[in-house]
Amino acid sequence: MAETFETRIDRLIREAQERGDFDNLRGAGRPLDLSDADDPEWWAKRKIKEENLDSSALLPPTLQLRREAQGFPESLASFREESAVRHVLEDFNRRVRRDRLAPSLGPASYVIARTVDVEAIVERWRELRRRR
Secondary structure, three states, rough: OOEEEEEHHHHHHHHHHHHHHOOOOOOOOOOOOOOOOOOOOOHHHHHHHHHHOOHHHHHOHOOOOOOOOOOHHHHHOOOOOOHHHHHHHHHHHHHHHHOOOOOOHHHHHHHHHOOOOOHHHHHHHHHHHHOO
């Protein structure tokens, strides 16, 4: 009679099966989707897609700043006080200037974010508020 050795992992899996921990899992009985398995970041991309997560946090800082600027003044529409809008815009310009001083990271560093014209955006914010 050949005696088999059960590893700790094998034991944990067997016990989980006996408890029914693997019963009724989503996708049970269907083949695994491995179409993107050759991409080393497949799991992160799939998680972002499946959970409808905001992937902008994965962008380089300069591109995050550019995306943020594209949202002005609409992203500021909920602010009631002009001083708060100015504060956000001045903080944005500070972050842009700080980003420009960051060490160069190759070709991606050729992309820059531009400071915004605070007065022009405040005026557009006022018009946006008037229309609402």
